[in-house]
Amino acid sequence: MLATIPNLTDLLTRNPATLKAHGLHGETVAAILAWQQQDEANAVIQAVRQILLNCERHEIELVSWQHPHYPEALRHIHDAPLVLYARGDSGLLSREQIGVIGSRNATPAGLDHARRFAAELSKRGLLITSGLALGVDGAAHAGALDAGYATIAVIGCGLDRIYPNQHRRLGERVIGGGLMISEYPPGTPARAAHFPQRNRIISGLSRGILVVEAGLKSGSLITARMALEQGREVFAIPGSIHSPVARGCHDLIKQGARLVDQVDDILEELGASWSLPAGFTAQEPGDTEPKAERPAVRATDALDSREIAVFEALGYDPQSTDALCSATGLPADQLVQSLLLLELEGLVSSAPGGFQKIA
Known part of the structure; x- marks a missing residue:
């Protein structure tokens, strides 16, 4: 029923009968009526005001469905978030993205693959999106930033905190040279249930998902399945048959994921439906100056x-x-x-x- 309302803010003007006809819960109807009556004592109104104050305090931008930067690709996934909380350059949400994901317990070779693929994909015009987790996620973000390009991190908690704590500095680099987003308001702690929810946003934002390393029970395989359900491409880097963190990638390849060992494999699969963003110039080999990007925050900026x-x-x-x-x-x-x-x-x-x- 809510899909028949072109603008969700129109709900705030509807009468009780219309609101109930739209199938809204009684609590929601009561909150809307309280807003119409400017009832500051209502618990929901107080909670919303506190969220807005926290967003202002932490320089968090609200990207709603009506916001010009809300990504079109994300609107069409199942259970699309009604609002994204953003720190950094929300305009990056409109860029063509590729998700790079993998094991938190990646091998040194896997970390190196993540960094190198992220850097080269960035140079070729695709924006790297991942989840800021330990292992492959962090290496992918760092690979893009170290090459002088932006990256997007989707996290499973409020943006007033960076999780995991080991990636606090990396998270600050992402915000300074790219974008960090969440569907959770500031003050929300990281919980196990948030991460599968977070993963649907990573795949929903992306044209495709690159799985670098993953065990057979890895959360990365859940993200890959979500990507397939959303009509995205899935790519996987093969590894040693003896490595437990390669078995998930091999399983994906058996199920039809594209085996890749170079960036051109990914660009070839995306084909004519992908093109460089307006104003972006790809780097030539040996060219160290990034094109059409915000200056990246270097890992060593705060060190002596x-x-x-x-x-x-x-x-x-x-x-x-x-x-x-x-x-x-x-x-x-x-x-x-x-x-x-x-x-x-x-x-x-x-x-x-x-x-x-x-x-």
Whole structure:
């Protein structure tokens, strides 16, 4: 019934009988009538006012169905969100996007694939969208940002907090050089049930979904199924037959997902229905200046020279403290202190064999 109303704000002008005829719950009808009567004592009205105040406090933009930046692709999915909360450049929602997802426990090779594919897809004009989770998601966001391009993160909590905490710094980079969105108002904590809900938005925004690594019970496979239900393309990178985080990708390929080992495979599948965004110029090999994008926030912007040296000496495979001491010239006590600070910033993590970058 609500689909017959061209503008949902028109509901605020309807009388009780009409509202009930539209199939609205009694609580909703009561809240609308309270708004019409300017009844500030109504609990729903008070809650809405608090949400608006929190949005203003945290510089969160409301992108409703009537907002010019509400993405057309998202309107047509099942259970489309009526409003998106946004921090950053909401105009990016109109860009052609590709979702990059995968295991939270990705291998070093998987993290490297996510970063490299994200960087190259960005250079070719597609906007990287993911969920800011540990592992593949974070590597994809960082890959786009490090290449000088925007990225969109869809999170499962309010935008006044960044989850997971290890990606606090990465989240700030996303906001500064791209966009972070949620369907949950500020103050909403991260809950397990929010993440499957969040995933339908990632796939709904995207022309296709690239699965980098995934186990057979991975949430990434749920997102891939949602993408298929929404009529999106699904791509998967194959891995070792002995790797548990490759089995989900192999299963998707058996079910008809496109096997990809280079970016051209994705662009070929998207075909003529995809084109570069207006005003966007793809980078030539070796060209380091990003085109038609907002300046990205670099991972090292908040670090001092010693932490920068340690960060730059690290790779995406674990390195021992002895190797890092040799590479940086730092004594062991200063190196350990710098590594601790980098861990607190969510830029590195300890791993068997030493330390490695995660953003």
